[in-house]
Amino acid sequence: MEPILQIEHLSVYFTQYERGFRKKQLATVKDLSLEIAPGQIVAVVGASGSGKSLLAHSILGILPYNSHVEGTIRYAGQMLTAERAKELRGREIFLIPQGVTYLDPLMKVGAQIRKGRKDQEIRRRSRAALERYGLGADTEELYPFELSGGMARRVLIASAVTEKPRLIIADEPTPGLDARAAKRILSHFRELADDGAGVLFITHDLELALSVADVVTVFYAGETIEQAGTEDFACVENLRHPYTRALWHAMPEHGFKAVEGTQPYAGTVQTGCPYAAQCPICEDDCRAEGQIPLTAYKGGTVRCLHPEKGEKYDAGRT
Ligand SMILES: Nc1ncnc2c1ncn2[C@@H]1O[C@H](COP(=O)(O)OP(=O)(O)OP(=O)(O)O)[C@@H](O)[C@H]1O
Ligand code: NI
Incomplete structure (x- = not known):
């Protein structure tokens, strides 16, 4: 089936002026590719500041004026320009924005x-x-x-x-709601998907994502570091990236082990793997020039140069 949403190599840059008025481009989303088929719920999971809302805003063409976008976004097979997104918003494409300030006061x-x-x-x-x-x-x-x-x-x-709706972009739709209300919303997403809508479900909560999504895309400092099927999370050996595994271990049912270290600000990661400073299996080549490529691995994708080494490390950990 033709995807309802198809994003290829999306990057979002912000222009910053340094002392002396030198212009600098900060990449806050880097080379993101993602597809949603009708009937599918794709979750985007990432910590605060990883670029999730920027992704939502790029799709809807509502990024701030000091930003600039590269890559392509297609909706139902055609380019989704900001004008077209504006036309379709509220008719076919629905945004559930993160901030409740989006209501007209x-x-x-x-x-x-x-x-x-x-x-x-x-x-x-x-x-x-x-x-x-x-x-x-x-x-x-x-x-x-x-x-x-x-x-x-x-x-x-x-x-x-x-x-x-044909496409729903839900940006952290559940904070401030009790568990029952949150569940009701998620089951409504499932109904809408079963009716043929595509759903992009943005959340920092991996558990919540797994309770409803078909596919999980993990974000870290502006990069998609892994794409996995929801079923892959049933056991940690199926996961591909050290950060995804750290998230898995942080789930309450898997022992609540906090993810160590903090995510760097996306715009400042110039080169190599954004997780390098925290990664227990980091090698010299992880800090090499350029972005680590996204590669197909065990039925999903991963942005890691040493996935097998990660597997071994994790096997020794549990
Ligand atoms: N207008 C802007 N100018 C410069 N940087 C920005 C701007 N808007 C966002 N950013 C930066 O882009 C990064 C991603 O922001 P974004 O809002 O997408 O994060 P998020 O994953 O949605 O986080 P949260 O879970 O807190 O909502 C952040 O580091 C943020 O500082
Ligand atoms: Ni956000």
Whole structure:
């Protein structure tokens, strides 16, 4: 089946002016390729600052003015320009943004969900969407400042799903929600996918990703370091990158071992593997010139020069 979304070699740069007005380009997303087929939920998992929201914003063509993008993004086989994304947003492509500030502070909730339409059908759908997320019809009469954080998030999601979506970009849709509400949203994503939508589910929570996604893409400092099937996480030997394995060991059911060290700021990693400073099996060539290539390995992809060595190391660890 033709992918609904196809991203190839996407990089996002920010221009920074240094002392003396020298311009510098910071790469915050580097050479990202990703595909979503209709019916598929692809999770993007990464720590804070790894470039997840920039990915969402590049797809929707809403990056800040001081950024510049390389690579291609196709939607249903055609180039997705910022203009086309704007046209399709709210009709076929839906963004559930990370910040609840995306709600218009001066517009009542009901009007925002109905997106300016007033017919009976949209009223019915708006009620149904609110109800589905545990919000009463009276929520329609409230202004955003009258909502709690969790309510605002549920309103954002309700307003995204009153139409029949073909592509959903959900950027951390569950913080501020209790486990039941979060589960309800994720099972709704699954329903929409079963109805033919493609879903990009952005989260820092690997466990949550695994509970709903078909494929998991792991982000680290602006780079996709691994792409794995959800089933690969059943056992750590199936995973390919030392960072993905560290995330696996950090899951509560696998012993809660914290990932050591901190992720570098994406724009400052000039060369080699961004995980090199933390990696227990790092070699000299991991710090060599240029970006480590993404290679096919054991049915997935990995950006590591020594995946076999990582496997051995991990086998000795458990
Ligand atoms: N306007 C900007 N100018 C310069 N750098 C930026 C800008 N916006 C984002 N960045 C940088 O790009 C990197 C990725 O940011 P992004 O918001 O995509 O992270 P994220 O993975 O969504 O994090 P979080 O989980 O906290 O939402 C960060 O290091 C951030 O500092
Ligand atoms: Ni984000």
